[in-house]
Amino acid sequence: MRAVHFGAGNIGRGFIGPMLSDSGYNVCFVGRNKSKIAQLQKRGQYPVTLANKNRDSFIVDNVTAINLNDTEDVTRAIAEAEIVTTAVGISALKDIAETIAQGIERRLENSRNLNPLHIIACENGIGSSQKLKKSVYRHMKQSFKELADRNVAFPNAMVDRIVPMQKNTDSLEILVEPFSEWVIPRSGMIGNYNEIKGVHYVDSLAPYLERKLYTVNTGHCSAAYFGYLEGYTSIQEAMSDPEIRARVHGVLKETGALLVHLYGFKPIEHDRYIEKMMERFTNPNFNDKITRVARSPLRKLSPNDRLVKPAMLAHELGFETSHLVSAIASALYFDHEKDPEALQLQADIRNHGLSEVIAAQLKIPTEHPLHGRIILESNKLRARYPHRTRMKTISVKVPYF
Ligand SMILES: NC(=O)c1ccc[n+]([C@@H]2O[C@H](COP(=O)([O-])OP(=O)(O)OC[C@H]3O[C@@H](n4cnc5c(N)ncnc54)[C@H](O)[C@@H]3O)[C@@H](O)[C@H]2O)c1
Ligand SMILES: O=P(O)(O)OC[C@@H](O)[C@@H](O)[C@H](O)[C@H](O)CO
Structure with a gap:
């Protein structure tokens, strides 16, 4: 064969x-x-x-x-x-x-x-x-x-x-x-x-594919983007920081609530799946570079991928999204010089502004509540990591919701 x-x-x-x-x-x-x-x-x-x-x-x-x-x-x-x-x-x-x-x-x-x-x-x-x-x-x-x-x-x-x-x-x-x-x-x-x-x-691929994409890949890239801002170079380093670990877990609780709702996974079994995936991220027997897991941020921030899709779906259903919003805002700061998409993303933000990038590339319209929340979170990250972030602080009126 x-x-x-x-x-x-x-x-x-x-x-x-x-x-x-x-x-x-x-x-x-x-x-x-x-x-x-x-x-x-x-x-x-x-x-x-x-x-x-x-x-x-x-x-x-x-x-x-x-x-x-x-x-x-x-x-x-x-x-x-x-x-x-x-x-x-x-x-x-x-x-x-x-x-x-x-x-x-x-x-x-x-x-x-x-x-x-x-x-x-x-x-x-x-x-x-x-x-x-x-x-x-x-x-x-x-x-x-x-x-x-x-x-x-x-x-x-x-x-x-x-x-x-x-x-x-x-x-x-x-x-x-x-x-x-x-x-x-x-x-x-x-x-x-x-x-x-x-x-x-x-019989049906969607539950397996989406569970993996919105748990393994959402959690993985969140660890990478949070870790990148903190100055870490490997996922293992990032995951050994208790605050980042808790934020990644927070992201996975948010996508978890969505997945349980969409596919009827038993909450206790899904919690076990999350724990197992967190354990995989921390595998001490290799060193997984943040730049690999964070690579191609335009793809990862596209409307049907691991960050925006679950955030939008969770928002529509009235579920918590604050950790996902933070992961998205962090991803928007990824500026690794050897990653062509990171360079493109940063150039787009410089040339057109963050709000335009969120609307045009993430496809989250200005009037959508997540749009303003991403900008507010971006401003907070900029205040917290002034040496890692180069965008200007942007003022925004958050729509009422
Ligand atoms: N590495 C992982 O942990 C992992 C796990 C699951 C899925 N994936 C997926 O598998 C795919 C490959 O990832 P990888 O980690 O093996 O990356 P990689 O960079 O190690 O391998 C990609 C290969 O594709 C080739 N390639 C790239 N662009 C090409 C082009 N335009 N034409 C022809 N060949 C080209 C490269 O030369 C390279 O050999 C990605 O879609 C990734 O998301 C990766
Ligand atoms: O390959 P990407 O760029 O879509 O995502 C980076 C990693 O999260 C990914 O390669 C994981 O290691 C993999 O998906 C695990 O199955």
């Missing part, structure tokens, strides 16, 4: 690769880092180490690799695969869409391979595989689209495993947390598919 995986980065090598290989797939990594691809081609395997006390490790084998720009080889691999997965970042899906479209066309040309193909975007966000499908279809001829509708499926998915930035002597080695979860809805699958060992196939 053949799998093609786009992105030989952290989650690709640290989670998707091992899962597929363990299920008997030959995993072909498609990547743009030439030296990593050459290493994978040469060795055909790589080591994974678990960030537990014993540092248990195992080898992922039955691996091959192709450079992303060797289009001929990549499309051939897709034409022969049972499954295609991606972990390149949701914003990069459009960049690999044309190659995937060519691979599908090559596969379907002259009805060469009509076996079901599943294409799964293993990215953080809602509806990632369907977003990829839209981009892929933009590059396909109508006749192929009709055939693809019957033979190619793009099930959305939830993937969860913390894989920090790596600095290992062996450039292929990857250190991962022991916990992992991969959830796929059965309704998104077609034909007689082989189940991937360890994947949880469910």
Whole structure:
């Protein structure tokens, strides 16, 4: 069985690769880092180490690799695969869409391979595989689209495993947390598919995906943005600060009330889930950089992502949102110089003002109560961290609610 995986980065090598290989797939990594691809081609395997006390490790084998720009080889691999997965970042899906479209066309040309193909975007966000499908279809001829509708499926998915930035002597080695979860809805699958060992196939993805996004990712980035303002460099450092820990817990109590309301999770079980996730953030066996977890603030602050979406939903339902508001206001100060989105965000705030950014990018209109509350919280943060914040204090009339 053949799998093609786009992105030989952290989650690709640290989670998707091992899962597929363990299920008997030959995993072909498609990547743009030439030296990593050459290493994978040469060795055909790589080591994974678990960030537990014993540092248990195992080898992922039955691996091959192709450079992303060797289009001929990549499309051939897709034409022969049972499954295609991606972990390149949701914003990069459009960049690999044309190659995937060519691979599908090559596969379907002259009805060469009509076996079901599943294409799964293993990215953080809602509806990632369907977003990829839209981009892929933009590059396909109508006749192929009709055939693809019957033979190619793009099930959305939830993937969860913390894989920090790596600095290992062996450039292929990857250190991962022991916990992992991969959830796929059965309704998104077609034909007689082989189940991937360890994947949880469910009737409905939304409760799993939103529970993860609004707990793991909301909590994680809150710790990062709070910690960044405080001057910490790792999530572990930030989480060992009792005040930040309490604020992150406060955020998760707010998203928790929302999730319990939306999906009927038992409050006591959801509290246990929160505790478990807080424990994962504090894993002392690795060092997860704040700049990784806080990365791409424009994406994280977009209306359908981990901060604004739960805050807006919770507000509409009359639930508490003060910790979420604080996380959003903190995110708006993230100005890491090596993060293009952070630089863009800060430039937008400088050029158009905070209120305009909240309205145009977070899509929270000026008249919405959360809009004014974010600005007030931003002013408080500026007073508290004058050396970490560069925006001007903004006066605002908070709408009555
Ligand atoms: N690391 C984690 O803890 C984790 C956990 C769950 C989900 N995710 C998700 O997985 C995805 C990848 O994250 P990661 O942590 O592995 O990042 P990463 O930077 O380690 O890996 C991303 C890979 O994609 C490649 N890539 C980036 N832009 C590309 C482009 N335009 N065209 C082709 N290739 C491109 C990079 O070269 C890199 O190899 C993200 O969507 C992330 O949200 C990450
Ligand atoms: O990958 P991002 O940028 O969406 O979010 C950063 C981290 O919160 C994320 O990678 C987590 O480590 C991961 O989602 C855990 O499953």
